[in-house]
Amino acid sequence: MDVLIQLVTTLLATMRDVIPIAAIIFGFQIFVIRKPVANIGRVLAGFALVLVGLSFFLMGLERALFPLGRLMAEQLTAPSFVASFSNLGHWQQYFWVYIFAFAIGASTTIAEPSLIAVAIKANQVSGGAIKVWGLRIAVALGVAIGIALGSWRIVMGYPIHWFIIAGYCVVIVQTMVAPKLIIPLAYDSGGVTTSTVTVPLVAALGLGLAETIPGRSALIDGFGLIAFASVFPIMTVMGYAQLSEWRARRGADKNKQYEYEGQKP
Template sequence: MNQKLKEKIQEAFASVLPITAIVLILSTLMVPISIGTIVMFIAGASLLIIGMGFFSLGADMAMIPIGEATGIQLTKTKKLLLSVILCFTMGFIITIAEPDLQVLARQVPAIPNNVLILTIAAGVGVFLVIALLRVLFRVNLSLLLIIFYLIMFVLSIFVPNNFIAVAFDSGGVTTGPITVPFILAMGTGLASIRSDKDSQDDSFGFVALCSIGPILAVMLLGISYNPSDAEYGQVVIPAVETMQDVVKQFTVELPVYTKEVSLAMLPICAFFAIFQLVSRKFNKHQLGRIGIGVVYTLIGLVLFLTGVNVGFIPVGSLLGGQLADSAFKWFLIPIGMLIGYFIVAAEPAIHVLNKQVEEVSGGAIPSKAMNLCLSLGVATSVGIAMIRVLTSISIYWFLIPGYVIAIALTFYVPKIFTGIAFDSGGVASGPMTTTFLLPFAMGACETLNGNVLTDAFGIVAMVAMTPLIAIQVMGLIYKKKMAEMATESSSDDNFTEFINYDGEEDQ
């Protein structure tokens, strides 16, 4: 086995093991789950681990180099209109390829899948253009965030209540395993051309802006469609009793996701082929490496999606429902927080973000610190989401104060932390959230006879919000430590000067 692939699979195993252990312990002590369903879950976890390994290596070999090269080329292009058209096209194409979006669209049948997907893709395309223009014209990220979040909350007043949580969730699901590596790398490529002191800070913030576009687009769609009788797709838990049943579930779904991912990757490959013909950016050796990387990405996504959709969605729904139906229904909060703490490490795009942050910051922001902050943030958000499921509190009571705090912090933390924080919100709410935490909340909500569309949906939005605060708090701590080190250094220098001066006087 390729040594790098082996390392990636080992990393994935370490990330997925805690969440697998939690589910197995719960099924033994608190929630009775059939042996067949548990075997299906373990098989899904195995595919997820192998898929994450392949995907991570594929992203390093293909998606990141393509994204960086595209960003650099866009900056060199003298025709602004051409850059805008290319940027919109890229955002549109990669969003359609995003597997998380397919999952969300299937769970909200109130609007036709293609209409919802194309609307969200257009939203990402428009805001990727805004992100490009921000870097080119050096517009402050905090200013844009304040303007667009204000527009978002004002617009939400006119959106049907049953559709608000779905709209906010759409912002989180679009920034997943395909979109994030490409957009992050594109931001790095764009900023690398500039040599000013703010170029490093401006390499982040692309994912943050691309998370806003879908929310606004879906809100406008909700106003025009007015889906007052909105529905959701209930999770169907298959009856599996034997190993043959388990194998059948995976063999039936594997070709489906192979076709889905292949069709999703096709536009990206076509775009890259045209890009290479025009720019001649890569040599034969690099093209071969990128080709292998694309294959690895394809294999990884197929295995990952098959694993989480077949093995994780039913178990997530079953766990939530069984806990809500037991005498321990308030245990949904601590158990949800525990699952949230560990599940974020299993998000494939998190590894891409952490690596990019560590490289851009020169190791000043280590991946361990990022992981800890993200885990604490997601644990908090899942705990709040479970409180909403149990009490039916409106999502506004959490989102509005949360975003106000997040935006207020942007005035006090180093600029690079603002970009990283708002990027991390979109990255944290990936396929693991959509395929495990959302069904977990839906299962609990159905059992408690709550309104799934208003009480369970919105968990992705919560997961996308809390890292904005957690990472910026880390930025405040970092800023304070830097100030203390500067003060100590200044004191040491003054002491040295005093000693030297005193010595000279004695002579």
């Protein structure tokens, strides 16, 4: 009964959020474009599926992903667990936290539906120059590094703004030297990571760490991991493009050298 009540409540809240979007779309279609909506039955059925799907997804977040992320953070930072590594330094005692953060960042990003869609479209538009798995792995590596670094920041208690400022300074420098083709895609890749799969677990991990590590504030230290998950993929995607360009240039230079040596008397 509690589950049913929660489902109905979530469905009503989702309807309240989605109806304004539908009103804008239908309003422009009817009053600005002045044409009837094509396949109105399929469109309405699609909106109904969106409402139901979002409702179940939001319930899943509240009942599974958020508690799971917080539970993992609590277990990895429990005094009884950390005490077994008391011979290490303060930040080194939490090395399992960094490993878990890296792994959960990489795995959730690989499974991110928005990233899969962007990677497939980028592959189609570039004529195969941008590989689907190459882009997905580059973004996942950036998210994993960013979340692991963000978890280390929470453990140490350092101010977040210094990390973000330094990250964007690196992004600016990379933007000046990276291939122009990849720069817009790299910036978009930082946005697609903050989506349905990645955000709930990352946010739960950050809040769980801040609540269980002594001296940390859930409000000040618990949030901010998403910012790391947005900045570092930009770096890794541009780095992936720079590495691919360097390898291509190196291969071309070798081919020229072979041709020159073949033409020598």
